[in-house]
Amino acid sequence: MTQHWIKFVYERNTYVVDLDRISTFACTRNGRLVFWLPDGRVQVVIHPKTNPEAHQQILDYVENITGESLGFQFRVNRP
Known part of the structure; x- marks a missing residue:
C-alpha cells in the first residue's frame, strides 16, 4: 500500500x-484548501500562493484517489 505523506x-x-x-x-x-489533522484539533488552511507545493500535492492526491478534481468540499470514502 502506497502512503501519501x-x-x-x-x-x-x-x-x-x-x-x-x-x-x-x-x-x-x-x-x-482546508482540512483537519486526524486528531481533529488543528484546522489546516493551505493557500496556493503561500504554500504552492503542498497545495498542488493535495490537489494531485485528491484527484488520484477519487478521479475527480477538488470542488468546494470532498469527502474521501475508503473501503
Missing part, C-alpha cells in the same frame, strides 16, 4: 501528514 509549514510549525488519514478536504472560493 506531505511535509509543510503552517503557522510556524512544520507538519508531516499522511493524507490517507484525512477524511475530508474543502476548497474555498479563493482556492485555499
Whole structure:
C-alpha cells in the first residue's frame, strides 16, 4: 500500500501528514484548501500562493484517489 505523506509549514510549525488519514478536504472560493489533522484539533488552511507545493500535492492526491478534481468540499470514502 502506497502512503501519501506531505511535509509543510503552517503557522510556524512544520507538519508531516499522511493524507490517507484525512477524511475530508474543502476548497474555498479563493482556492485555499482546508482540512483537519486526524486528531481533529488543528484546522489546516493551505493557500496556493503561500504554500504552492503542498497545495498542488493535495490537489494531485485528491484527484488520484477519487478521479475527480477538488470542488468546494470532498469527502474521501475508503473501503
